[in-house]
Amino acid sequence: NAGVTQTPKFRILKIGQSMTLQCTQDMNHNYMYWYRQDPGMGLKLIYYSVGAGITDKGEVPNGYNVSRSTTEDFPLRLELAAPSQTSVYFCASSYNSWAGSTDTQYFGPGTRLTVL
């Protein structure tokens, strides 16, 4: 298994540009997550999904959108990039066996985004 893969690894955007960060997992996990990590800080949850067709906001959703059309893919969309969105973005997935449970999250390698 490749686990959780993310593309691209690095990206530089100009203010106002848009882009999609890709995330794919091959572990048949039902839950998927997007986090951002600012320098010297912990991870903050942007959005998560409990299954195909279902998404929900996390702690810091403003400026982002997500979709989950398949179990494997969970893309994160930035519509109007701002300097405050400069960060490292991590995608994660987990298999939650019952509603309310939380199982181990497995992380991708991250996408380093700079907005100038």
Place this chain on the structure above:
Amino acid sequence: GESVGLHLPTLSVQEGDNSIINCAYSNSASDYFIWYKQESGKGPQFIIDIRSNMDKRQGQRVTVLLNKTVKHLSLQIAATQPGDSAVYFCAENTRRQLTFGSGTQLTVLP
């Protein structure tokens, strides 16, 4: 030690010594805790987890202790090796979401 929301503390240990990394959590309703290791330029990697009905759990060279009375979590690494140098995060489960602390930078000295 570390508390959720504070900036990154650091810990330096001699190779071969034991390391103890601390974490204070705030939500008494949290029922699941995980320790992650993050090496430079990489995503967080699962180390060990513990549920709130336990107070200790051991893995390979690592032990997690949970004290719910004072809302404190610790990670003990035995015989610390150069490859253990990384940032270590604790995370607590609240409302089916994980809340991460800011992490502790562990440096292993030769």
